Amino acid sequence: DGGITQSPKYLFRKEGQNVTLSCEQNLNHDAMYWYRQDPGQGLRLIYYSQIVNDFQKGDIAEGYSVSREKKESFPLTVTSAQKNPTAFYLCASSIGGGLTEAFFGQGTRLTVV
Amino acid sequence: AQTVTQSQPEMSVQEAETVTLSCTYDTSESNYYLFWYKQPPSRQMILVIRQEAYKQQNATENRFSVNFQKAAKSFSLKISDSQLGDTAMYFCAFRLNRDDKIIFGKGTRLHILP
Numbered sequence: 001d002g003g004i005t006q007s008p009k010y011l012f013r014k015e016g017q018n019v020t021l022s023c024e025q026n027l028n029h030d031a032m033y034w035y036r037q038d039p040g041q042g043l044r045l046i047y048y049s050q051i052v053n054d055f056q057k058g059d060i061a062e063g064y065s066v067s068r069e070k071k072e073s074f075p076l077t078v079t080s081a082q083k084n085p086t087a088f089y090l091c092a093s094s095i096g097g098g099l100t101e102a103f104f105g106q107g108t109r110l111t112v113v
Numbered sequence: 114a115q116t117v118t119q120s121q122p123e124m125s126v127q128e129a130e131t132v133t134l135s136c137t138y139d140t141s142e143s144n145y146y147l148f149w150y151k152q153p154p155s156r157q158m159i160l161v162i163r164q165e166a167y168k169q170q171n172a173t174e175n176r177f178s179v180n181f182q183k184a185a186k187s188f189s190l191k192i193s194d195s196q197l198g199d200t201a202m203y204f205c206a207f208r209l210n211r212d213d214k215i216i217f218g219k220g221t222r223l224h225i226l227p
Binding site: 031044058059107 | 156158215
């Protein structure tokens, strides 16, 4: 069954700790994305990657880091520099080449206490 | 830079009625895609409909259709015969053909009332 898997669904961390959100896809898609969703803010792009070992900053990259060592995986690290990390995070992928829509995972709710 | 604006934060309509959600966008380029996504209470994002900018014909998917006005940079979604299951957040999204970056509007929360 092809799809995008985000884990875990819920994540709790103490303030000041880095945390990594997992995103894996088996759709053989070239492009992958991370979005942050807050009430009233829509989906804001954090980072996206068009190919392995390459990624671009989105609109709100500060306090976040990513890697793309494998085509299937695009983990997001929320660092202690992110001032307000509590949010719903969505990972997505698309075929790439500007051709199609994005397909989404089920999201991870991160709560920092 | 491209932007997407959804001017209706929240809407309510009676079941079986028709409702139109608005979306405007800004770009200086001519080749792009536009999308409407639905996010029900489960929070799973679902593609509703897609429009290629080079196509003059408006896209249609069953009860969902768009009114694409390229010159006005407008891309509204019409839901006909609305159903309770249409209750969700709806997001308008934009993507250039030459790039993989996809940007979203802030969304419209739609309530279908019984």
